[in-house]
Amino acid sequence: MRYAQGGGLTDAGRAVRERIRLQAVERFERDEKNRQVAAALRVNERSVEGWRRQWRERGEAGVLSKGSPGRPRLSEKQIAKLERELERGPLAHGWVDQRWTLARVKTLIGRLFHVSYTVEGTWRLLKRHGWSWQQPARRAIERDDDAVDLWKKEVWPRVRASRRPATDGSSSRTRPVSR
Structure with missing residues (x-):
């Protein structure tokens, strides 16, 4: 289920939804129809159909909450290690320049912790821990600003x-059209 503004259910919200599903299981055991269960619990009939299917396949365990889908895959200790490694720079990890890209950070996380993130998930992880997006200035290392100003x-x-200078008031370098 998707929520506006990228939100989701809190732990308390998940517990409430789980209680509703368990009430639905009690009604399934009494052989009530999906429509009756949906009306009594004030939920969508399609949700009740899915819960009933899960209940038939795996029993009560099938309708229990699976926990937060966004639980962090890296511990705080691992995050601290990742930050230390990022501060060392890309050269220390075998890349040829000093730019951290999301793909490189994703690869570094995989190498260090054997955890796979998507590029987007890598960005979310970094943003959540205070890292910001930066675009390096495109300038030659050898650039001499004083020499440029002088030139x-x-x-x-x-x-x-x-x-x-243009001739006949014309700014074009082609021949005038003969009339």
Whole structure:
């Protein structure tokens, strides 16, 4: 079941839903119809059909809550280790540049903890622990800002001035159309 704003049921909410499913099991045992069970428990009839199917296949255990779907797969100790490894940088882990990408972090998590995350799940994990998305500035390491400023002030005006002026008021370099 999906909820708006990416939410979900809390532990208390899951416990309430589980009690409702267990009440449905009691009614299944009394051989009540799905429509009656749905009306009595104020739930959708399709939900009752699914619960009944699970109850037939696995008994009462089939309708019990399976826990939070978003439970963390890494412990706090593992998160702390991951953060230390991220601070060491990508070069320390065998990549050729100093950029952490989500795919690289995902691979690092797999190598360190033998846990598989999706790229999106990796982003959620990092965001939950205070990491932010950053785009590196695209600049050459050898760039000399002072030399660039000097070139703009002295050379660029000369280059711009030496361009050939347009003739006959036309700005095109093609021949005028003969009439």
